[in-house]
Amino acid sequence: MRRLVIKKILLVEDEVHKLEELTACLEDFYKGQVALTHVDSVHEAFWAVSTDVYDLIILDMALPTFSPEGSAALERGHDQALGGVEVLRALKQQNLRSKVVIITQYPDITIGGKRVKLSEASGVLSRRYDQDVVGSVLYKYKSPSNSTKLTALLKKAA
Template sequence: MRLLLVEDTVDVADAIVASFENRGDAVDHVSSVDEAAGALAVQDYDVIILDIGLPDGLGTEVLASLRDRRKATPVLMLTARSDIEDRVAALDKGADDYLIKPFDLRELHARVRAMLRRQDVDRSGIIAFGDITFDPAGLTVEVNGSPVSLARREINVLEILLANRERVVAKDKLLERLYSFNDEDVSPNAVELYVGRLRKKLCHSRIRIKTLRGLGYQMLDED
């Protein structure tokens, strides 16, 4: 998953970035309305976490611009304001959820997962495909009920392929979901490496990750 975090409070931003990166997600962090507009002009995101009060304006400006362009990206607003009017205004402008500072990072992660579930037909927290079961909250994977140990990037690849199961996912798409702007030494070979490792660890599953040369990867149930 690739997220955009728009937050100008350094300690809050650092904690959020670290928590998602520890999970294996890619996070681009900016701290102003202008920087957010620049990031959104060149990159699509799975989720946006957006502070309301920013140095050069309001996060709701970013939200309004996003919705005006008919982008349905899930947006969670962060606010230090307890005024109900501010929260209602954010929701009316197209926010999917909000959190009042200070908050527990576990709740932030749970709300992000809930927003992503609402984008899918399956509202349950567990993702099942074939004989694979993936729990995004606990970051656990089972094949036929037996646990499989995966590294963070391998989990990230699995999550992306499961979200697009039976559809072809381009290598470039996988690459941009795995790494943020700040990651160094990123190459398409990294995608091949993690897909290869994931295949080996799922070798006892009936699920197959098919390579379509020049197109990308496709996760299929070969039962």
């Protein structure tokens, strides 16, 4: 009998429509054999990676500082265009290494003060933060390419 291995995945995403689309793709790919933890802010992501180990982290790059749950917009702190980079920095500081898939709506990311094309960001982020950044998805609202690209990266991460 073949033993099923449930993957532990941390999904760091603050936008509901993206969260729903990404969750559906993950559930479909892993055929329900996934333990999915969702957080929606830099602060919650710091807490999650410092208290648990994940097989894969799906990481949005632009995140609010704090969770919006039960908070007025002003109490969330400011949105951080590089919030995902802060999460990668936290992983490195804690000597944790993980497989990571980047999700962003931007064609480039600022890393160390320099703009890096999304196609090159995986390698730069992997080296700079000592992580296994498998790849990135340039998210487009309700586009089938989101699922296609994420599925390809999930296969690569397996």
